[in-house]
Amino acid sequence: xxxxxxxxxxxxxxxxxxxxxxxxxxxxxxxVSWYQQALGQGPQFIFQYYEEEExxxxxxxxxxxxxxxxxxxxxxxxxxxxxxxxxxxxxxxSRRGASTDTQYFGPGTRLTVL
Amino acid sequence: xxxxxxxxxxxxxxxxxxxxxxxHNNIATNxxxxxxxxxxxxxxxxxxxxxxxxxxxxxxxxFIPADRKSSTLSLPRVSLSDTAVYYCLVGDGYSGAGSYxxxxxxxxxxxxxx
Numbered sequence: 001x002x003x004x005x006x007x008x009x010x011x012x013x014x015x016x017x018x019x020x021x022x023x024x025x026x027x028x029x030x031x032v033s034w035y036q037q038a039l040g041q042g043p044q045f046i047f048q049y050y051e052e053e054e055x056x057x058x059x060x061x062x063x064x065x066x067x068x069x070x071x072x073x074x075x076x077x078x079x080x081x082x083x084x085x086x087x088x089x090x091x092x093x094s095r096r097g098a099s100t101d102t103q104y105f106g107p108g109t110r111l112t113v114l
Numbered sequence: 115x116x117x118x119x120x121x122x123x124x125x126x127x128x129x130x131x132x133x134x135x136x137x138h139n140n141i142a143t144n145x146x147x148x149x150x151x152x153x154x155x156x157x158x159x160x161x162x163x164x165x166x167x168x169x170x171x172x173x174x175x176x177f178i179p180a181d182r183k184s185s186t187l188s189l190p191r192v193s194l195s196d197t198a199v200y201y202c203l204v205g206d207g208y209s210g211a212g213s214y215x216x217x218x219x220x221x222x223x224x225x226x227x228x
Contacts, residue, residue, distance in 0.1 A: 004157070033216070035216075035218075040220075042201060042218030042219055042221055043158065043216070043218045044218070045216060045217065088155065090157050090158070091157075092157075092216070102160055102163060103160075103216060104160060105157030105158045105159070105160075106157050107156055108155070108156065108157050
């Protein structure tokens, strides 16, 4: 049973560029959430996707957008990259309707903006 | 979402039992308590979740008093590999609305000493 997978592992971009990160949820899960984790901080919620729609959103600008595909996988897109966007981006999956919505995290994508 | 308070850091010798206490005075009736473990540059790993009294699994125990305003994660006989950041979170369990966003604090950095 594969867990949550993310790609790529590492990514280096320059300011102003755009980036796309990918996530495949754990088998049997239909909900994907994205988090940003700066160095030394806890993960911060970006948004959550279910049934191919954004259902909840944290305090992040519109430069952060996402998509969920029919197979439940998801993408996170960040436009006009800033130096402050450098962080570990985490994807978490869960199953909506379960008795408790435990979220399982992937290994993350380390994004460095130069 | 209920705010949590936990110690910033803790030290322990190998083989000892470690107890990390988390305060969540404003916990709501529907909120579950969840603990995650995170190693550097990796995604958080689910450890244990509970609603009241005591929960135990192969990794840890979770003690929740009757008023649910705090909880204690107990790690038996820690080893060097248990050195990590431990996060305590509270949030809705299944309430018909499905998955919820996780709000992480800074966590407790546990250092296990040989």
